[in-house]
Amino acid sequence: MPRTAARQPVEAIPLRRVQAPPPAGDRRRRRLTDQLRAHAFLIGGVVCFALFSWYPAIRAVVIAFQKYTPGSSPEWVGTDNFTRVWHDPEFAAAWRNTFTFTVLALLLGFAVPFVMALVLNELRHAKAFFRVVVYLPVMIPPVVSALLWKWFYDPGAGLANEVLRFAHLPTSNWSNGADTALVSLVIVATWANMGGTVLIYLAALQSIPGELYEAAELDGASLLQRIRHVTVPQTRFVILMLMLLQIIATMQVFTEPFVITGGGPENATVTVLYLIYKYAFLYNDFGGACALSVMLLVLLGVFAAGYLRLTRSEADL
Secondary structure (H helix, E strand, O other): OOOOOOOOOOOOOOOOOOOOOOOHHHHHHHHHHHHHHHHHHHHHHHHHHHHHHHHHHHHHHHHOOEEOOOOOOOEEOOOHHHHHHHOOHHHHHHHHHHHHHHHHHHHHHOHHHHHHHHHHHHOOOOHHHHHHHHHHHHHOOHHHHHHHHHHHOOOOOOHHHHHHHHOOOOOOOHHHOOOOHHHHHHHHHHHHHHHHHHHHHHHHHHOOOHHHHHHHHHOOOOHHHHHHHHHHHHOHHHHHHHHHHHHHHHOOOOHHHHHHHOOOOOOOOOOHHHHHHHHHHHOOOHHHHHHHHHHHHHHHHHHHHHHHHHHHHHHHO
């Protein structure tokens, strides 16, 4: 008869002890402790925003309806500050210069960083070096940067006119000319602030899958067609957000007119923020300054809300 194989002893599998879930009361106490700890970390930020952002904004709205001078009790005057500011001869010039500066900065300062990011994205060597070079102007204090450009634009011994003379080209008054002053300030603002924008664009470009460009090349797409049909659609969310931030920032331009031109020549570079500064610290009229601030706040708030509403469908795609 055939022999049957001997059965091997089966090792017993150790059973794991399943721990019972903690009581409902302990879970609630733990959840409450976690929430209290999280809110404790947020208290510092909330207090800072309340003291240095929310309170000054609310206080400025209140002062806009008062006759206020530091050291004296405020007097409620209603909308008189808005009426007086509206009829100021510099009011129209300030808004016109601000809108012109914003349009020029959008045409120049929005296109140049995008092109720079495209060029940096195509580099194969010394990427880190060129990124530092592009970002370097952002690390220079704004006042120092404006003073350097003020010397650069000097019509006598400035480097800009020296280069033009060396090339046997006609010189320019740059920031001292009523026709060229605002454009000169746009160049300064673009140079000083484009570094951060370039890096943001570069990060967005590097997140685009390479397969999309390969497929476009196989279809015979040219460089401009690849940028139009691949690059721009893939980065449209970043483009829309940066455009909004840039418009809001350029509407609040102050450093360049204050340091380089002082609002001149002939009020050619007086902006809304510079006019607010003049009302507060030159005219000692804090009510008028706050009235102008409220006008700018309302305008930017309405614009931002409308812009986000119009571009919401584009961003969701």
